[in-house]
Amino acid sequence: MSILGTRVVRTEDPVFLTRGATYTDDLTDERLTGALHLTLVRSPIAHATITSIDIEAALAAPGVVAVYTGADCDLAPALLFPAANKAMLRPFLATDRVRYVGEAVAAVLTEEAYQGEDAAELVDVDYEPLDVVVGMKDALKDEVLLFPEAGTNSVTKMHLAKEEAPEDLFADCEVVVSKEILNQRVAAAPLETRAASGYWGEDGRCTIFCSTQNAQSARDEVAGWMGIDAKDLRLILPDVGGGFGAKIGADPEFALVGWLSKKVGRPVRWNESRSENMTGMVQGRGQLQTVTIGGDRDGTVKAYRLDVVADAGAYPRLGVALPMFTRMMAPGTYDIPKVWSTAKVVATNTTSTAAYRGAGRPEATQAIERAMDLFADAIDMDPAELRKKNVVKPEQFPFTTKGGAEYDTGEYAKAIDLALQAADYEGLRAEQARRRQEGGPLQLGIGVSSYVEITGGGAFVENATVEVHADGTVTVLTGTSPHGQGHATAWAMLASEELGIPVDKITVIHGDTDLIPKGAGTMGSRSLQTGGIAVHNAAVELVELAKQRAAEQLEANVDDLVIENGTVQVKGTGTGVSLADLAGADELKVFHEWDGKKPTFPFGAHVALVELDVESGKATVERIWAVDDAGPILNPLIFDGQRHGGIAQGIAQAMLEEVVWDEEGQPLTATFADYGIPSAAELPSFDLVTMETPTTINSMGYKGIGEAGTIGSCPAVQNAVIDAVSHLGVEHIDMPLTPLRVWEAIQEASK
Amino acid sequence: MIPVGFDYQRPELLDAALALLAEHGEDATVLAGGHSLLPVMKLRLAAPEVVIDIGRLAELNYIRLDGDEIAIGAATRYRDLVVSDVLAQECALLPAVARTVGDPQVRHRGTLGGALAHGDPAGDLPAAVLALDGTIVLRSPRGERRVPITEFYTGVFSSVKEPDELIVEIRLPRTGSTGWAYEKFTRRSNDWAIVAVAVATLPSGRRQLGLVNMGSTPLRASATEAALAEGKPIDEAAALAAEGTEPPQDNAGTPAYRRHLVTVLTRRALQTATA
Numbered sequence A: 001m002s003i004l005g006t007r008v009v010r011t012e013d014p015v016f017l018t019r020g021a022t023y024t025d026d027l028t029d030e031r032l033t034g035a036l037h038l039t040l041v042r043s044p045i046a047h048a049t050i051t052s053i054d055i056e057a058a059l060a061a062p063g064v065v066a067v068y069t070g071a072d073c074d075l076a077p078a079l080l081f082p083a084a085n086k087a088m089l090r091p092f093l094a095t096d097r098v099r100y101v102g103e104a105v106a107a108v109l110t111e112e113a114y115q116g117e118d119a120a121e122l123v124d125v126d127y128e129p130l131d132v133v134v135g136m137k138d139a140l141k142d143e144v145l146l147f148p149e150a151g152t153n154s155v156t157k158m159h160l161a162k163e164e165a166p167e168d169l170f171a172d173c174e175v176v177v178s179k180e181i182l183n184q185r186v187a188a189a190p191l192e193t194r195a196a197s198g199y200w201g202e203d204g205r206c207t208i209f210c211s212t213q214n215a216q217s218a219r220d221e222v223a224g225w226m227g228i229d230a231k232d233l234r235l236i237l238p239d240v241g242g243g244f245g246a247k248i249g250a251d252p253e254f255a256l257v258g259w260l261s262k263k264v265g266r267p268v269r270w271n272e273s274r275s276e277n278m279t280g281m282v283q284g285r286g287q288l289q290t291v292t293i294g295g296d297r298d299g300t301v302k303a304y305r306l307d308v309v310a311d312a313g314a315y316p317r318l319g320v321a322l323p324m325f326t327r328m329m330a331p332g333t334y335d336i337p338k339v340w341s342t343a344k345v346v347a348t349n350t351t352s353t354a355a356y357r358g359a360g361r362p363e364a365t366q367a368i369e370r371a372m373d374l375f376a377d378a379i380d381m382d383p384a385e386l387r388k389k390n391v392v393k394p395e396q397f398p399f400t401t402k403g404g405a406e407y408d409t410g411e412y413a414k415a416i417d418l419a420l421q422a423a424d425y426e427g428l429r430a431e432q433a434r435r436r437q438e439g440g441p442l443q444l445g446i447g448v449s450s451y452v453e454i455t456g457g458g459a460f461v462e463n464a465t466v467e468v469h470a471d472g473t474v475t476v477l478t479g480t481s482p483h484g485q486g487h488a489t490a491w492a493m494l495a496s497e498e499l500g501i502p503v504d505k506i507t508v509i510h511g512d513t514d515l516i517p518k519g520a521g522t523m524g525s526r527s528l529q530t531g532g533i534a535v536h537n538a539a540v541e542l543v544e545l546a547k548q549r550a551a552e553q554l555e556a557n558v559d560d561l562v563i564e565n566g567t568v569q570v571k572g573t574g575t576g577v578s579l580a581d582l583a584g585a586d587e588l589k590v591f592h593e594w595d596g597k598k599p600t601f602p603f604g605a606h607v608a609l610v611e612l613d614v615e616s617g618k619a620t621v622e623r624i625w626a627v628d629d630a631g632p633i634l635n636p637l638i639f640d641g642q643r644h645g646g647i648a649q650g651i652a653q654a655m656l657e658e659v660v661w662d663e664e665g666q667p668l669t670a671t672f673a674d675y676g677i678p679s680a681a682e683l684p685s686f687d688l689v690t691m692e693t694p695t696t697i698n699s700m701g702y703k704g705i706g707e708a709g710t711i712g713s714c715p716a717v718q719n720a721v722i723d724a725v726s727h728l729g730v731e732h733i734d735m736p737l738t739p740l741r742v743w744e745a746i747q748e749a750s751k
Numbered sequence B: 001m002i003p004v005g006f007d008y009q010r011p012e013l014l015d016a017a018l019a020l021l022a023e024h025g026e027d028a029t030v031l032a033g034g035h036s037l038l039p040v041m042k043l044r045l046a047a048p049e050v051v052i053d054i055g056r057l058a059e060l061n062y063i064r065l066d067g068d069e070i071a072i073g074a075a076t077r078y079r080d081l082v083v084s085d086v087l088a089q090e091c092a093l094l095p096a097v098a099r100t101v102g103d104p105q106v107r108h109r110g111t112l113g114g115a116l117a118h119g120d121p122a123g124d125l126p127a128a129v130l131a132l133d134g135t136i137v138l139r140s141p142r143g144e145r146r147v148p149i150t151e152f153y154t155g156v157f158s159s160v161k162e163p164d165e166l167i168v169e170i171r172l173p174r175t176g177s178t179g180w181a182y183e184k185f186t187r188r189s190n191d192w193a194i195v196a197v198a199v200a201t202l203p204s205g206r207r208q209l210g211l212v213n214m215g216s217t218p219l220r221a222s223a224t225e226a227a228l229a230e231g232k233p234i235d236e237a238a239a240l241a242a243e244g245t246e247p248p249q250d251n252a253g254t255p256a257y258r259r260h261l262v263t264v265l266t267r268r269a270l271q272t273a274t275a
């Protein structure tokens, strides 16, 4: 029986659940013996010139070994995203100007961690406040500039439409609806905050232990910043406690740790506090969108326009790239004849933005799914019906959209139908009508979303090494970078399937750039369809290799050999030789690099039910029915786990989470008391419906599931909440749908 | 998130704690459950030189009947309020309110005296004790005094308590197991209240309301109480709940929203309390 598709319990969990993970800050590695602790003095002001920095008092404080400012730091200010305006450089320690609250201004090195916080308070920085720009629309005005040298807050022209929107875009439409929609800023807030520890070996090489989602690219980035050759830098990832996209690549602090370690000649450790994390770690979303949708009264959508302004924060990073995915995925699951989109990216005096579960695609889905509801409302058609009428039909695949994406496989209407059936959509609508009729305070809202997303969109190539050892154990080296996804289990299953060796004898290793010099890491739900396929292919090749060797040894024909329980056997006879014995005789190891060449397009549909108290404005998500189709399921336990986390995160964006600054650029959500992370109590049980449509781009049919839940649930929930008050005249409410916002929308509509 | 260095004292006896407090005066801070104090120390918003831990003083940990009243030691934890049989029968509002505080960890650490001393206008317990017309017993080496909670708070996080005084006891009327309600309105289950309303029915039959997060101190809904005393219907009385309040503005609510919310919650609380 095949192990694939079975519910293998995660091999990584016993340690996580008992002793706990070993994160970067937990390391007791002897190479870090005698390490100094780095505390960063961070700007309390969003925009200011630095007129002086006095470190005398800090230098004299107990335990202080050194204090450095920007003036001491010879790391060249870096452009953190290549396509950004070349003047938008980030210094590793601010010298003349700070651009957001939390920017590093000085580095304090102490013998003990606690001494660092005391000493950091004694670093005396004089700031002369400058005007602050927080809102995206204000930033577009170019009145307050973050980088006067750039002459503009505009970060890039890469997402501007090549041509003006055609004047007749909506000319043949009977009905046109337009709305400005905010896809608010959110914080990844992983369990493990950012951390790095570094030391220099006698061989002149630097080693940095750190928390990231992709060791190999982080190595290249950090080496570049440090001005050293990438081969002189080794990155090692201990357990990584969540990333959600915010740990893609390296943080400038990693390079600072390496630089400081060289400067003082001792290992250096850095681990940030939660408050630091809430302003220092890159954040997600942050798009102001204008959607315009047009079509006929019979429900045919004919044209769609999406105008995006994206917030890069103070120093442009990966967030600059994401509108590319938003534009590409703009039409969603629909076959819309005319689609036009454009995006601007602006710098503001806030924390930088980057990827966050879905990274650019959820923003597209949210926009089109809100637009579909607005259009359904305008033509008085059932929103589920409208969606089914306009989705791409199964016979149209592979389908190239007006956004420029080539959808591989999909059955969008079927996914919607499955979700509607599971939810008893008709029944829900009847109950909603009954409640409206009765007019009590508790009303129901039903929201539908249909989505398609891109997985493995960033990097198509991944490698794996599979080696069988003489003791019968197996090592799998992977270029992917699990930080909660369960690759140790999943990759072991893939290898086990081919080798016939049980999962508990297979160890999966990742995240050490000396052992695994190449790899693209884990992001964009890419791992299974790239790294997983590489493991599968490597294991298949290893079996072939073993059979060739066994054929010689057993004097048999290769074609007569089969593998059973880790032994190569001559079919129908008792003779054979184990993989372990073959490995004992000669290294039994295969490296495989797989290039899928293309991304895949998972899809699905969600139905959300909310109950909303119209007197207080408070909405509660009662149920969510989710169809998330990412091809064949390797391990249902892990697959559903990814959906659970994803759905929770999507609901949380819809209902609770938002990073907020005041007009002065002061963060108002820098603690967990203020930032709306959900707990289990805020979430319903999830009703998961299975659907498995394989992709054609790899032999196993696998697509990615990491982000799908977030992409599907968020619009379904937003639509549901708005639906609950639509009979009161409310057309749209921006996320998060807090009681205050809902109440204000009801008040506004009743005017 | 590391506090400024401090001296830690954990006296075994109440008198010793009082003596230490008198000795160090304003340089000292009392630590009870630590669930308000430690966060502000870690954020370096407070930096006491001496921390006097009273959390384990057995002398301050009790719930007992005392004539017409219930006496509760100041260091009694929320969790002990929640499971108390005495309170369930004699003052059921208090445990019901305590049950809504934070999460189980918070409830196993936080104390009634700490909550009252801290006096957060968004805190649950001060408003409940206010609705109940409780009395706060303060003690210092100079002696003991009893302050009705209606006269205790003077502003945001400030009260008539002198730096050398400890809250040692909270005295509440025996209001029984009925006639109460607590409507706490939050975004997340373990959040602080955006607004909350506590209703108690005193032995005299008078219904009193304590409001959470409607001003710089916990407040009574005086106009509502007066209307109820005049026999006005619940709807009418509840509509007056925002009178005399000055609710704050923050991410979760505008003053206008809170004024509205308090009337809704007051109506619901009164309906529950009378049901």
Ligand SMILES: Cc1cc2nc3c(=O)[nH]c(=O)nc-3n(C[C@H](O)[C@H](O)[C@H](O)COP(=O)(O)OP(=O)(O)OC[C@H]3O[C@@H](n4cnc5c(N)ncnc54)[C@H](O)[C@@H]3O)c2cc1C
Pocket: B029, B030, B031, B032, B033, B034, B035, B036, B037, B038, B039, B054, B074, B075, B100, B101, B102, B103, B106, B109, B110, B111, B112, B113, B114, B115, B117, B118, B120, B122, B123, B124, B125, B165, B166, B167, B168, B190, B191, B192, B193
């Ligand atoms: C995660 C979290 C969630 C929370 N949620 C809520 C909530 O939903 N609702 C709510 O009301 N509260 C909430 N709290 C706060 C909690 O109720 C605190 O426990 C309480 O406010 C303070 O009580 P404490 O015993 O912990 O006091 P401490 O933190 O020890 O002390 C608080 C202050 O009171 C002083 N003090 C303490 N005891 C005495 C005494 N006997 N005499 C004189 N002064 C004294 C201290 O010196 C200090 O200034 C939450 C706290 C946390 C950490």
